[in-house]
Amino acid sequence: MSKDQNYSEYSEEGEIDQEEMVPGKKTAVLVDGILLNGPTTDAKAGENFVKEACRLIMEEVVLKSTNVNEKVCEWQPPEQLKKLLDLEMRAAGEPPHTLLELCQDVIRYSVKTNHPRFFNQLYAGLDYYSLVARFITEALNPSVYTYEVSPVFLLVEEAVLKKMIEFIGWKEGDGIFNPGGSVSNMYAMNLARYKYCPGIKEKGLFGLPRLILFTSAECHYSMKKAASFLGIGTENVYFVETDGRGKMIPEELDKRIWQAKQEGAVPFLVCATSGTTVLGAFDPLDAIADICERHGLWLHVDASWGGSALMSRKYRRLLHGIHRADSVAWNPHKMLMAGIQCCALLVKDKSDLLKRCYSANASYLFQQDKFYDVSYDTGDKSIQCSRRPDAFKFWMTWKAIGTLGLEDRVNRALALSRYLVEEIKKREGFKLLIEPEYANICFWYIPPSLRTMEEGPEFWAKLHLRQPEIKRDKSDRIGDRQRTPATLLHP
Numbered sequence: 001m002s003k004d005q006n007y008s009e010y011s012e013e014g015e016i017d018q019e020e021m022v023p024g025k026k027t028a029v030l031v032d033g034i035l036l037n038g039p040t041t042d043a044k045a046g047e048n049f050v051k052e053a054c055r056l057i058m059e060e061v062v063l064k065s066t067n068v069n070e071k072v073c074e075w076q077p078p079e080q081l082k083k084l085l086d087l088e089m090r091a092a093g094e095p096p097h098t099l100l101e102l103c104q105d106v107i108r109y110s111v112k113t114n115h116p117r118f119f120n121q122l123y124a125g126l127d128y129y130s131l132v133a134r135f136i137t138e139a140l141n142p143s144v145y146t147y148e149v150s151p152v153f154l155l156v157e158e159a160v161l162k163k164m165i166e167f168i169g170w171k172e173g174d175g176i177f178n179p180g181g182s183v184s185n186m187y188a189m190n191l192a193r194y195k196y197c198p199g200i201k202e203k204g205l206f207g208l209p210r211l212i213l214f215t216s217a218e219c220h221y222s223m224k225k226a227a228s229f230l231g232i233g234t235e236n237v238y239f240v241e242t243d244g245r246g247k248m249i250p251e252e253l254d255k256r257i258w259q260a261k262q263e264g265a266v267p268f269l270v271c272a273t274s275g276t277t278v279l280g281a282f283d284p285l286d287a288i289a290d291i292c293e294r295h296g297l298w299l300h301v302d303a304s305w306g307g308s309a310l311m312s313r314k315y316r317r318l319l320h321g322i323h324r325a326d327s328v329a330w331n332p333h334k335m336l337m338a339g340i341q342c343c344a345l346l347v348k349d350k351s352d353l354l355k356r357c358y359s360a361n362a363s364y365l366f367q368q369d370k371f372y373d374v375s376y377d378t379g380d381k382s383i384q385c386s387r388r389p390d391a392f393k394f395w396m397t398w399k400a401i402g403t404l405g406l407e408d409r410v411n412r413a414l415a416l417s418r419y420l421v422e423e424i425k426k427r428e429g430f431k432l433l434i435e436p437e438y439a440n441i442c443f444w445y446i447p448p449s450l451r452t453m454e455e456g457p458e459f460w461a462k463l464h465l466r467q468p469e470i471k472r473d474k475s476d477r478i479g480d481r482q483r484t485p486a487t488l489l490h491p
Contacts, residue, residue, distance in 0.1 A: 049099065052096070053100065056100065056103055056104065057107075060104070060107045061107060065107075065115055066115065066126055068115070068117065070112070071112070073111040073112060076109060081109060085105055085106075086102060113125075114126035121277070122334045123333060123334050127339060127397050129396045130338050130339040130394070130396060130397045132396065133339070133392050133395070134393055136392070137153075142389055143388075144378075144379065144387045144389045145365065146366070146377040146379055147372060147373075147374075147377055154378060156389070156392050157378070157391035157392075158376075158378075159395065160391040160395050161177075161344060161346065161391070164330060164346055165346055167310045168322055168323060169323030170323060170346075173346055174350055174352075174353070174381075175344055175346040175347055175354075176345055176378070176382055177342070178343050178344070178345055178382075179388070179390075180341055181220070181302065181331045181343050182220070183343070184304070185220070185271070185302055185329055187345050188298075188327040188329065188345060188347075189223075189227070189232070189269060189271070189300070190226075191298075191353065191357050192213075192269040192300065192326070193230070193232070194353075194357040196268045201357065205231050210236060210263075211232055211236060211266050211268050212236050212237075212260040212265045212267045213236065213267075213268065213269040213270070214238045214240055214253055214256055214257065214270045214297075215273070216239070216246075216247075216276065216281075216283055217240060217242050218242050218248075218281055219276070220273070220304070223271055223302075240252050240256055242281070245279065245434065245437065246278070246281030247283050248284070250284060250287035253288060253291055257295050257297075267295060267297055268298065269298045269300060270297050271301075272300070272325075273303075274301055274302065274305075274309075274318065274322065275307070275309070275440075276440075277305065278442065279437075279440055279442060280305070280306070280438035281437060281438075282306055282437060283301075284321070285322055285324065287321075289321055298327070299325045300325065300327045301319075301322055301328045301329070302329050303328050304329045305334055305335075305438075306318060306319065306438060308332065308336050309335075309410055309438070310330075311336070311409075312407045313407065315410060315411070318437065318438065326348050327346065327347045327348065328346045329343070330343070331343045332394045335410060335439070336397070336406055336409060337397070337409065338393045338397055342390045342391070342394050344391075355381045358381055358383055359381070360380065365379070366379070414438070414439055420441050428451075429447065429448065429451060430445055430446070431443055431444040431446055444467075445466075450463060450466070
């Protein structure tokens with residue numbers, strides 16, 4: 001290209017105001033009409049915007065949203081919310097004051113998950129230390145794949161994984177943080193298949209026998225999704241019958257394994273659950289591990305919800321036998337409040353199975369002749385390239401409150417559950433379905449019009465219609481200081 005067409009240098013007396021655009025330099029460089037050595041943004045305006053946004057977050061989210069007298073959410077139907085929010089993206093940017101107003105609207109119409117009356121599935125509340133950790137990682141914007149680009153966060157992840165492995169009861173192991181327990185379960189499923197037939201990484205599914213995995217009828221839906229995604233097929237997920245409390249029946253598991261073998265299929269994996277989503281059931285891990293050892297199957301435990309009980313000396317018995325698992329999914333962002341998302345896959349293997357299964361050996365990124373110990377370049381154990389430093393949130397919380405503080409969170413959550421159960425039993429119109437084993441409390445609210453009706457098809461049909469109405473009414477009145485406690489109204 002010619003210098004005249006694409007590359008220009010302007011003196012201080014030329015068309016560019018040098019003092020304003022490029023302080024401390026005598027020439028400005030233009031390429032294709034773009035100033036290369038001038039400011040790319042208005043730094044002062046940006047800094048002021050960050051300051052004002054942080055003030056807004058502190059006032060409206062950290063302080064107001066945790067106040068029981070404030071609203072959980074200003075609920076709006078989707079079409080109405082579209083009208084209230086300025087969602088359009090335009091050719092020209094908008095001024096800071098408009099952006100701050102947008103931020104205010106986003107907070108106003110969002111659900112305040114930190115609110116004392118936010119009762120959603122499996123997570124709630126604010127951990128201040130985890131929040132600060134998230135502020136730091138968002139500001140630094142790291143990607144955890146190599147030590148040279150993310151030295152601190154890789155060491156933090158290593159330390160947290162090591163400690164979690166200790167609580168499972170393994171002497172050593174491996175692991176990685178993933179974007180969700182569903183992804184951890186998929187990792188484990190693929191890892192088990194790779195262990196059974198390593199050639200699948202290069203040769204693919206062609207020529208493989210029909211592989212079967214077994215899981216509880218009460219398992220998380222991610223098992224079916226993972227089987228579909230990995231090409232195993234949902235028809236090859238054999239669901240094992242559970243007892244009245246939602247636990248997998250070991251004898252039924254054994255029967256299903258023999259059934260698969262008689263069909264000419266090849267069993268390769270059993271996925272047990274510690275803390276099912278609805279009933280909070282814990283599968284009998286010791287008995288299941290015995291069966292897996294007999295048949296030579298990989299045992300994965302989805303402890304995404306229940307894994308936090310390992311932190312409690314009182315309740316870790318719920319996961320008795322978990323040390324016999326080959327892999328474990330555990331989400332500290334649930335009961336331990338590490339902040340979404342914070343999810344680990346732990347693996348008993350220490351022979352680099354994770355890396356062998358998932359590595360692509362990208363030479364531009366994972367060079368073996370670097371100036372430091374490249375074993376710290378753990379990114380090739382992941383199917384991701386860019387990866388968030390999620391372990392840092394949990395590490396900061398753990399450092400702040402210690403193991404005893406984490407244990408207290410578990411014990412407190414289960415004590416609150418026991419309190420709620422007793423309150424339900426006292427109140428007319430509330431029916432407890434089952435004595436809970438964990439923090440899941442399953443009950444029906446029976447309105448006065450149905451309390452004298454005999455339980456039968458008509459009763460249940462009318463009751464099923466009532467529960468969505470309660471949820472709708474609760475959404476309409478959300479934040480009302482005078483309402484009945486929301487927990488007791490939840491269907």
